[in-house]
Amino acid sequence: MLKLKNQTFLVTNHGRFYKFSTAAAIVDTTITHTHIQEVSQPRFLPSLDPKFYITALLSSRNVSHIRQVHAQLAVNGVVQNLTVTNKLIYMYAQHKVLGDAYALFCDMEEKDAVTWSVMVGGFVKGGDFTNGFGTFRELIRCGVAPDNYTLPFVIRACRDLLDLKMGRLIHDVVLKHGLLSDNFVCAALVDMYAKCRVIDDARQLFDNMPHRDLVTWTVIIGGFAECSNASESLVLFDRMVDEGVVPDKIAMGTIVNACAKFGAMHKARLVHDYICRNKFSLDVILGTAMIDMYAKCGCVDSAREIFDRMQVKNVITWSAMIAAYGYHGRGREALNIFDMMLSSGVLPNAITFISLLYACSHSGLIQEGLRFFSLMWDEFSVRADVKHYTCMVDLLGRAGKLDEALNLAESMAVEKDEGLWSALLGACRIHGNLDLAERAASSLLELQPQNSGHYILLSNIYARAGRWKEVAKMRNLMTQRRLKKISSSSWIEVGDKNYQFSVGDRTHLQSENIYAMLKSLSHKLELAGYVPDTNFVLHDVDEEVKVHMLYTHSEKLAIAFGLIATADGTPIRITKNLRVCGDCHTFSKFISAITQRVIIVRDANRFHHFREGTCSCGDYW
Template identity: 45%
Template sequence: MATAVPTAALPTPGRAGPAPPRAPLRADPSYLPQLHAALIKSGELTGSAKSFHSLLEAAAASPTLLPYAVSLFRLGPRPPLSTPCYNVLMRAFLHAGHPEDALHLFIEMLHAASACPADQHTAACALKSCSRMCALDVGRGVQAYAVKRGLVADRFVLSSLIHMYASCGDVAAARLVFDAAEESGVVMWNAIVAAYLKNGDWMEVVEMFKGMLEVGVAFDEVTLVSVVTACGRIGDAKLGKWVAGHVDEEGLARNPKLVTALMDMYAKCGEIGKARRLFDGMQSRDVVAWSAMISGYTQADQCREALGLFSEMQLARVEPNDVTMVSVLSACAVLGALETGKWVHSYVRRKRLSLTTILGTALVDFYAKCGCIDDAVEAFESMPVKNSWTWTALIKGMATNGRGREALELFSSMREAGIEPTDVTFIGVLMACSHSCLVEEGRRHFDSMARDYGIKPRVEHYGCMVDLLGRAGLVDEAYQFIRTMPIEPNAVIWRALLSSCAVHRNVGIGEEALKQIISLNPSHSGDYVLLSNIYASAGQWKDAAMVRKEMKDRGIEKTPGCSLIELDGVVFEFFAEDSDHPELREIYQKVEEMIGRIKVAGYVPNTADVRLEVEEREKEVSVSHHSEKLAIAFGLMKLDPGATIRLSKNLRVCADCHSATKLISKVYDREIVVRDRNIFHHFKDGTCSCNDYW
């Protein structure tokens, strides 16, 4: 809405005499032309620069009236144009999202310098236009003009100059401007703090704030928003809580931007409960607040809560934006919530939201993590602009969906497109080699990282190589590779080796791997279970029992198997031997029917890993009640015939469930997609995309 603007007195039509009291001009399309006509008729428009300026300002106050304002400015009749008139229209162009037009007006003023010399407001507006356009060279030209005209002493010109350099990525130049200023009040400090914030220099934001406190510069709510945001990024909960205390003491909790920043800070510092209490206490919540809370849940790995809050957002009739959608897609990717994610994608299309690289990459990642690699490729190809993260998301998606060679071909295409790979890209490349048993290709790509791209391998890359060698049965070579690593191996690397020992029944190296793991991370139950299984597979039952006893003595409980399946937008959770579901009897009856039918097709239960002192029949019942079998049975009950069953598992799929699911896909003529903690398994017609190599 336009603010009320005083105008010159209008003569009473039909008689001379003193003018009536001045009335405010309102930015109303039907009102302004009438007023404009009255001013022309009275001669006031050409005779009073103040009246013209007021009319122009009223017309320029709203983007919908901007063409009318331009006509007033260009076509007349009007008095000679003045600097304030140029400033009004420059600001209007800037607010309407046309910074290039604002700069054209500035250049026009330079050519008419004697009639309309630029002032500090002109220079500040020109610099803001350069910021919007990231026009660094033009901004430097404006700076030179401002210096020549003596305008740089103005604090708003200086703050705009700092902002211009920050927007163009030259934060060092912004700091030079700040340091050279004779006086620096809160406006200047806020500008340099915002400059560091914009460029992701979170620690510098915190240090600048501490500098403000040291020199006694009064900060305001704008400062605090920047500082709290930085605290969230670096996990500085101590300073963030200090700011929260100040907000409470000074009664600043009515500022929604500040409360939203505090909420985001708490979420990023792991205090999601405090973030939610702030959110619930807000009198009104805009899309930014909703998005921050949804993002907080997603980052805290509370993805079901994130989707639940998104549903509340829809009921509150708050329109989500691209930031909201990125967080929702991330939550859907973690949960395997395909239907909800597809709804998000359709919403993006329906509302014609801009497919930014961040949103597009989130879509690619979501489809890949739901096992829909063809949809991921389609989303990838629909993006107008792709960066290295987009290519990497699809490479990793192909790697985990059993398309290792295609992932390597995509990597070659990435290089042909002139996109430089990152260290994360190479994690995807090495994963592709590992899951497809491409040992020589993996060695070649690992060696090329430092040689061809100057990327120093991190511990994650060494872990991929250990996994690659171990999966291929080269357990001794994998062990020697760890011993010769230039960096200290962590528990994840030793765990990859231990997993390989379990697959290839290497007792000696398995014992050494667990010993190293216990020294680094002694409370991970899966490691003990793996070694126990290694002993059992080698017939060393006493050793297997001893490992289980050690787990019990240390108070380490086995992580229960958990599988998630989404039906009609609702995510259902199943645990092994589940006893907490309203349709439990029907589910177990379906499991019994399912096991009976696949036995006819040749299924033989694999009870080798069941360490129970019970009869074989009870062992078979135990493996038939694994969480993925319960989830698959539930899917068969609820989904239409022929519909794909999709689920995600928190642990590695066991050998028995893998062989059973292959047969279920054949007997029931279903495609079943299972995401375990390592890869996707696409079961169809009695086969799996992993080729039994997982």
């Protein structure tokens, strides 16, 4: 039973050929005899050699050609050849004609492991995961042993769906059939666990693999970076090179992205040197990744050097450079890059405008931001989504235009998400608008009731207003819901190592020297005019206790250690997991003046470059 190009079906019966025309894709056995007309055998090329048909299938340029070969197979009786039929199913699947592939699959009286693999793989590659899993279950029920071709396909489906439960079931099947030692299967499992953010399981499988190829190394390195453990990614990269595995451009792109997440300038320089030594060309993918790496390691000028050296730039490259200037607070330069982009003939996309609006927001460029928001659709036919609206709410909110920000949020046609309400709540924190803060927090807690950060932010707003009963209420609510506050941590890069500090930390080997340095600095700061801002101590305690608590903030401990451990005149590079508080911001400005040191702080939102008593953000962050 075959569907031909002209919608004619051929049915063979004891050597006779019948035809009928129908719009249906499958012939039903209830079709009456009046619908069928006997015809003479079509003039197909007679051949009983399976290689002839395999060659014809491989040279098929479209579905029509495949169906013509299919017809010849049926007429000449070769369709019963398992190798040929498997290739036919494969070709249908390759051209995403899964209905025809599955109809042929179901009609087959004999199937081997290749047949099942081709059908499962065809469904998964075509994005039909439901039928892919269903066919795999049927394979298991039929007692067919899955092989190292079938299993990676179903594991990939689990990865793409982030279906950890199904992934673990497939892992059990792998163990049952003794295929865990197979590199293809094990690498697929490592990839699945890494993408599902179960990185410990991925690492255990990886470490037990008898042989690890470049793809597997790349997967595990990228997995650790995605799971917020970029430092381990860098360790694994060094181990990979030591074991003689030579990275390709994809692997280098992965390690560059890990450097960007980690924010370690020393490692970024080493990776850059490796790229230069091995003469990797700065194509669009690798070059754009390096722009992002240098920008997120605190050196936007190095990012610009990479950008200027690239021979070919696409819209992602231009957008990355705009974003780099944006989170370093250099909004005007971001706008200049946008003008250059237009002059080069590259049209902006949605991501470009997110980068632009973010740059305007963090540089106080209100009118420019409003203009770009209007231009998006009017001149470039880019429709605003919730991220663009979030940038605009942030832009207006930071500038104190809370009513305009709220009106924009209420008038937007797209669905509001937690990012938009978080931007509005952050603006309320800056400007102390309690009523609007409560409204924004209420919407946030509906969307993300288990996110402790929302409770903390509202609690901090209450504390700034001296409303301690409400502060206690929020903390009790967190206790009832078993939520924990995210503790403030800061990391400082000294040489090729990173050191972590938490609030009031005394675990460092040089703790005595660090606190002695802070005490020494306090006298110089007082003479320079620094007064601790105890409004940023969000506890109902005595003023003296508040001052002491301020001096033990994690970034201050990191700065004190940096002054001890690094040479005079060298920058101090710090990464913080939360937003820098106002007092630490002021403290850092004074320290940069009295010590003549550049202090670069990467917080949860942006970069701050403190130099000679000023900050690159212009106190607007």
